[in-house]
Amino acid sequence: MSTVVAIGADAGSTTTKLVGISHDGVIVWETIEPTEPRMREQLERLLATIPGSGGSAGPTVPVVATGYGRNLVDTKHRRVTEITCHATGVYRSIRSSGTLIDIGGQDSKVIVIDAAGGVVNFAMNDKCAAGTGRFLEVVAARMRESVQDFAALALSSPEEVAISNTCTVFAESEMVSLLAQGHAIESISRGLHRALARRVASLARSAGAVAPLMMSGGGAHNVALRALLENELGAAIRLPAKPQLMGAYGAALLALRRAAA
Amino acid sequence: MSLANQLRYHLNVSIVGNSVLRLQRWQGEWQMSRPGSWQNAHIAPPVAVAPRLKELISRHYLKGQYAHLGRKVAWVTSGAPVEFLVALGYFVLYPENHAAVCGIRRMSESLCTAAEDAGYSPDLCSYARTDIGSVLTGKTPVGKVPRPDVLVCCTNICQTVLFWYRVLAHHFNVPLIVIDTPFLYTEATERAVAYVKAQLEDAVIVAERVAGRSLGFDKLKQATRYSRQACELWMKIMECGQHRPAPITAFDEFFHMAPIVEMRGEAFTVDYYAALLAELEQRKANNIGAVTVESKRLLWDNLPVWHRVRWLSEMLAERQVALVASTYTNAWGELAHLVDPERPMESAATVYLHPILNRGTGHKLKTMRRMVDDYQADGVILHSDRSCKPYSIGQIGQRNRLADELGAPALLLEADHNDPRAFSNEQVATRLSAFLELLEK
Numbered sequence: 001m002s003t004v005v006a007i008g009a010d011a012g013s014t015t016t017k018l019v020g021i022s023h024d025g026v027i028v029w030e031t032i033e034p035t036e037p038r039m040r041e042q043l044e045r046l047l048a049t050i051p052g053s054g055g056s057a058g059p060t061v062p063v064v065a066t067g068y069g070r071n072l073v074d075t076k077h078r079r080v081t082e083i084t085c086h087a088t089g090v091y092r093s094i095r096s097s098g099t100l101i102d103i104g105g106q107d108s109k110v111i112v113i114d115a116a117g118g119v120v121n122f123a124m125n126d127k128c129a130a131g132t133g134r135f136l137e138v139v140a141a142r143m144r145e146s147v148q149d150f151a152a153l154a155l156s157s158p159e160e161v162a163i164s165n166t167c168t169v170f171a172e173s174e175m176v177s178l179l180a181q182g183h184a185i186e187s188i189s190r191g192l193h194r195a196l197a198r199r200v201a202s203l204a205r206s207a208g209a210v211a212p213l214m215m216s217g218g219g220a221h222n223v224a225l226r227a228l229l230e231n232e233l234g235a236a237i238r239l240p241a242k243p244q245l246m247g248a249y250g251a252a253l254l255a256l257r258r259a260a261a
Numbered sequence: 262m263s264l265a266n267q268l269r270y271h272l273n274v275s276i277v278g279n280s281v282l283r284l285q286r287w288q289g290e291w292q293m294s295r296p297g298s299w300q301n302a303h304i305a306p307p308v309a310v311a312p313r314l315k316e317l318i319s320r321h322y323l324k325g326q327y328a329h330l331g332r333k334v335a336w337v338t339s340g341a342p343v344e345f346l347v348a349l350g351y352f353v354l355y356p357e358n359h360a361a362v363c364g365i366r367r368m369s370e371s372l373c374t375a376a377e378d379a380g381y382s383p384d385l386c387s388y389a390r391t392d393i394g395s396v397l398t399g400k401t402p403v404g405k406v407p408r409p410d411v412l413v414c415c416t417n418i419c420q421t422v423l424f425w426y427r428v429l430a431h432h433f434n435v436p437l438i439v440i441d442t443p444f445l446y447t448e449a450t451e452r453a454v455a456y457v458k459a460q461l462e463d464a465v466i467v468a469e470r471v472a473g474r475s476l477g478f479d480k481l482k483q484a485t486r487y488s489r490q491a492c493e494l495w496m497k498i499m500e501c502g503q504h505r506p507a508p509i510t511a512f513d514e515f516f517h518m519a520p521i522v523e524m525r526g527e528a529f530t531v532d533y534y535a536a537l538l539a540e541l542e543q544r545k546a547n548n549i550g551a552v553t554v555e556s557k558r559l560l561w562d563n564l565p566v567w568h569r570v571r572w573l574s575e576m577l578a579e580r581q582v583a584l585v586a587s588t589y590t591n592a593w594g595e596l597a598h599l600v601d602p603e604r605p606m607e608s609a610a611t612v613y614l615h616p617i618l619n620r621g622t623g624h625k626l627k628t629m630r631r632m633v634d635d636y637q638a639d640g641v642i643l644h645s646d647r648s649c650k651p652y653s654i655g656q657i658g659q660r661n662r663l664a665d666e667l668g669a670p671a672l673l674l675e676a677d678h679n680d681p682r683a684f685s686n687e688q689v690a691t692r693l694s695a696f697l698e699l700l701e702k
Contacts, residue, residue, distance in 0.1 A: 083695035119699045126675040
C-alpha cells in the first residue's frame with residue numbers, strides 16, 4: 001500500500017469519515033463510522049489508527065478537518081468547511097465544473113463549481129431537517145425499513161401519493177395518516193422521496209444550478225432520491241466513485257496542496 | 262409643567278444626571294487612554310469619542326425616566342417624521358431602538374417569550390414582540406421607559422407597525438397618529454407628496470392638542486436644519502468606509518447610528534457627529550483601519566443581528582475582513598439632500614416617502630450595486646431577516662444578480678435581528694466560513 005502523505009477528516013453530524021491519500025492524490029486508506037457523542041475522542045482515536053502516521057502521538061502528515069466537528073481536532077490542524085472540501089473532492093473525482101448536490105445527515109448543500117474547481121456559489125438548507133438524510137432516516141425507521149430498502153420500495157411503485165409536508169416531524173404524521181387511509185407503503189415511499197427531491201431541487205434552482213449535476217454525501221447512495229432529483233431537475237446526475245467520502249477526500253487534497261505549497 | 266416639577270426635572274437630569282454621566286464619560290476616556298486597555302489584536306481600539314456616544318444614549322434614557330415631571334412623551338416608529346415633535350418639546354422614544362438595546366443586552370429572548378405567552382405569534386416581528394413583552398412585564402435594560410402620551414406610526418418601514426401601534430394605543434389608551442406613505446415603485450408623484458403632507462398637517466394638530474402648545478415654525482425649521490446637518494455628517498462618516506483601510510465598519514455604525522435614529526433634530530447630535538467625523542478623518546490620514554489587517558471588504562444588507570454583533574464582528578476581523586458599509590445604516594444618510602429646512606413640511610413629506618423600505622426591490626439592488634462600487638466591496642452578506650420581510654424580500658434574486666452581473670459573490674445568511682432562538686451559531690459559522698473561503702480562493 002502506498003504511504004499516506006495527507007489526511008482528511010470529515011466529522012459529520014451522522015458519520016465520521018477519514019481518508020488518507022498518496023502523493024498523487026489517490027485514496028490509499030479510508031474509514032467510516034457513526035459519529036459518537038464524544039467526537040473529540042473519536043477523532044483522536046481514528047487519527048491514531050492511520051497506518052504509518054504517528055500512532056497515538058497523532059499524525060505526522062498534514063491534516064485538514066471538516067464537518068461540524070472540525071473545530072474539535074488539534075489546533076495545529078487546518079479547518080476548512082465541508083462546502084469547499086466537497087467541491088474539491090468531487091472536482092478531482094469527476095474533473096468537471098457544474099453543480100454539486102451534497103445530501104448529508106443533517107444538511108443539504110448545493111454548490112456551484114467553476115471550471116477551475118472553485119466554489120462560485122452555494123446554498124444550504126436552514127434550521128430544518130427537511131431536505132436532508134435525516135428526513136429519510138426518520139421516515140424509513142417509522143416503516144421499519146432500512147433507508148436503502150425504503151428507496152427500493154419507492155422505485156418499485158408506479159403510483160405516488162402526494163406528500164404536502166417536507167417538515168420531518170409533520171411528514172411522519174402525514175405518512176401515518178396515509179397508511180391509515182389504506183395507501184400502499186410503496187406509493188407513500190415514492191411520495192416522500194419526491195417531497196425531498198423537490199425541496200433539494202428548489203434549493204438547487206435558487207443557487208443558480210448549472211449542468212452537469214453531481215452528487216456527494218450519504219444521500220447519493222439513495223437510488224430513488226437520485227432518480228427523482230434527475231426527474232425534477234431534468235438532467236442526469238454524475239456520481240464520484242465514493243460519494244460519502246468526498247468531504248474527507250477534498251480535505252485530504254487540501255492538506256496535500258498545503259503541504260506542497 | 263409646574264415650577265416644582267420643572268425644578269425637579271432640571272435637578273435630576275440637568276444637574277445630577279448630567280454630572281454623573283459626564284464623570285462616567287471622563288472615566289471611560291481615561292480608561293481607554295491607558296496603555297494596554299485594548300486587548301483585541303484583530304480590531305482597532307474604539308474611537309476616542311465612543312464614551313460620548315454612551316453619554317448621549319444614557320442621557321436620552323435618563324430624560325425619559327424623568328419625562329413624567331412635565332414633558333410629553335411620543336413613541337414613534339423608526340421612519341416617522343419626528344421634527345415637529347422635537348419642535349413641540351416632546352421626549353421622543355423609539356420602541357424599535359429600545360428593542361435593539363434589549364437585544365444587545367440579551368433581554369430580547371425573555372421579552373419575546375413574554376409576548377408569546379400573552380398570545381402574540383412567534384411569527385410576529387421580534388422588535389414588536391420585544392417591545393410588547395417589555396410593555397407587559399415592565400422589564401427594560403434602560404431603567405424605566407416613559408409611558409407615551411401620543412403614538413406616531415409611519416408605514417414607510419413596514420405594515421406590521423400599523424397593528425403593533427394599534428396594540429399600543431389600546432394598551433395605553435392614547436391617541437394614535439398614523440402617517441400612511443404610499444409605496445414607491447418608481448418615483449414619488451406630486452399627489453403622493455401632497456397626500457403625506459396633508460397627513461403631517463393633521464398630525465401636527467393632534468400633537469399640539471396633546472402637548473397643549475402651538476408649533477413654532479421657527480423651531481420646526483431649526484429642528485429640520487439640525488436633522489439635515491446630522492444626516493449629512495452621518496453620510497460623510499459612512500463614506501469614510503470607502504478609504505482603504507476603512508477607519509469604521511458597519512458593525513461600529515450599528516452603534517453610532519443611535520443618535521441619528523432617536524435624536525434627530527437636536528443640536529447635540531450634530532455636535533457628536535462632527536466630532537466623530539473629525540476623528541475618522543484623522544484615522545484615515547494615519548491609515549488606521551477598524552480591522553487591524555484588512556484583506557477583504559464586504560457590504561451588509563438588512564438590519565444587524567443585534568444579539569450577535571460582537572461575535573460576527575470578531576469572527577470577520579479574525580479572518581481579516583472589514584464590513585465596510587451597510588444598506589441599513591446608509592438609509593439614515595442617503596436622503597439628507599432632500600431635507601429642506603426652509604420648507605419643513607413639504608420636504609418632510611418627500612423625505613419620509615423615500616426610505617429604502619418604501620421603495621421597490623429594484624431600487625435596493627441599484628443601491629447595493631452603487632455601494633459595491635463606491636466601497637470597493639469584494640462581496641455582500643445579505644442578512645435574510647426572519648423578522649423583517651419587507652427588507653428580506655427579493656434577496657435571492659439580488660444575490661444571484663450581484664454575483665452574475667457584478668461578479669460580487671453574495672451570501673444569504675438566515676437569522677433574526679432580535680430573536681436569538683432563530684439563530685444557529687454553528688450554521689451561521691459554517692456558511693460564513695465557506696463564503697470567506699470562496700472569497701479567499
